[in-house]
Amino acid sequence: MSIDWYEMFAFSMSPLELFIRGTVIYWFLLFAFRTFLQRDLGAVGVADILVLVLIADASQNAMAGEYKSISDGLVLICTILAWNVLFDHLCFRFPRIRRLLQPPALRLIQDGHVLRRNLRSENLTLDELMAKLREHEITDVAEVREAFMESDGVITVIPRGRDAAGGAKGNDRARAP
Incomplete structure (x- = not known):
């Protein structure tokens, strides 16, 4: 051959x-x-x-x-x-x-309050959001100053306890994989 x-x-x-x-x-x-x-x-x-x-x-x-x-x-x-x-x-x-x-970052939590309309727009359940928060030892939404879904689907969490300039007073910026 x-x-x-x-x-x-x-x-x-x-x-x-x-x-x-x-x-x-x-x-x-x-x-x-x-x-x-x-x-x-x-x-x-x-x-x-x-x-x-x-x-x-x-x-x-x-x-x-x-x-x-x-x-x-x-x-x-x-x-x-x-x-x-x-x-x-x-x-x-x-x-x-x-x-x-590339879709912009979408705010999911603001000042401890879940923005349900934004969850719905991404077909994201509250249980799924809470699972991502628990990965970073956050058990209550009230502990979160802001959370965003980034354009790549990663959820970025900014816990309460950070000053206005972005300096950490507690935990650093946590990223859900």
Whole structure:
């Protein structure tokens, strides 16, 4: 059995077509993820991995048009990586784009009071919020000056006992994983 080196590395379709296919699917998936799967509690669960694998499998043929060579796959991978790097750079340089692509921190607790409307907007239950607070040895919402859900889904907790300048009088800023 011999290896056909030419077939392994020759393009089976135009690199421009691969670029366009990769771009269209990337933009669609970016829109879908930013719209419907904005953030979670900073954890990746089995269901999240399953969704990503299924989306990758479902979109593979649309992106690649059943490519056959390594070169086709490399062009497609580079296209997706390039868009990702470009968006990261644009988010860093331009606040308007960052606000569009990354949701702002959402206040969940203010002065010991739970903001239930904001919990509902993230489909976050009070039990889930309390579990995150307990991870940092906070058992009562009244102990919290402010808590935020960050754009990456991490819950940041600022306990009472901190002065207005942000200096710690007690515990340092606690971050829920």
